[in-house]
Amino acid sequence: GQQVMQIPQYQHVQEGEDFTTYCNSSTTLSNIQWYKQRPGGHPVFLIQLVKSGEVKKQKRLTFQFGEAKKNSSLHITATQTTDVGTYFCAGSGGSNYKLTFGKGTLLTVNP
């Protein structure tokens, strides 16, 4: 079945440093979505990427979808304490409509 791997599992940074999390799928994806979950909260949708090689930006966040549509990354520039949380990628592909989540990357930011 479809597997989505995500690294790193944890990342601790100083406020102002950059952060990147990477996502790889065992199969070609039709789309990939990114979610943020704060401690004790629920996953909140950030963005969806559909096209090969797509790049989208949301303020300090940059999302990329690989040319082969099997990998993706989320980059945060100049992290802030409000960026703390777990970032999940989730993909679906082919006839498989369900979203398969990666293990997530827990980001902590030292002020």
Added chain:
Amino acid sequence: AAGVIQSPRHLIKEKRETATLKCYPIPRHDTVYWYQQGPGQDPQFLISFYEKMQSDKGSIPDRFSAQQFSDYHSELNMSSLELGDSALYFCASSFGLSNTEAFFGQGTRLTVV
């Protein structure tokens, strides 16, 4: 804006009891997903429904069943509860099946004692 509503928010049950979790999707959303999230883990897909029909099935135990009703709300029925069923159960809804963002509810925290 209306969000996905889950009830109850918290539930404590004893082993071997049954539990029913309810999910009310965003209005006009026709697809519902159920996920189980253990402590410090990623959400694990259980089952989904599209237009009141099961659309996909994941790692849902045989002790669990779910359905989507005519008003598109969904219920997850859990029987013969085990300690390992203790987790956060999220429901998410979307409009359509593919290439569409899913909106998550705040979850039901089930504790089995």
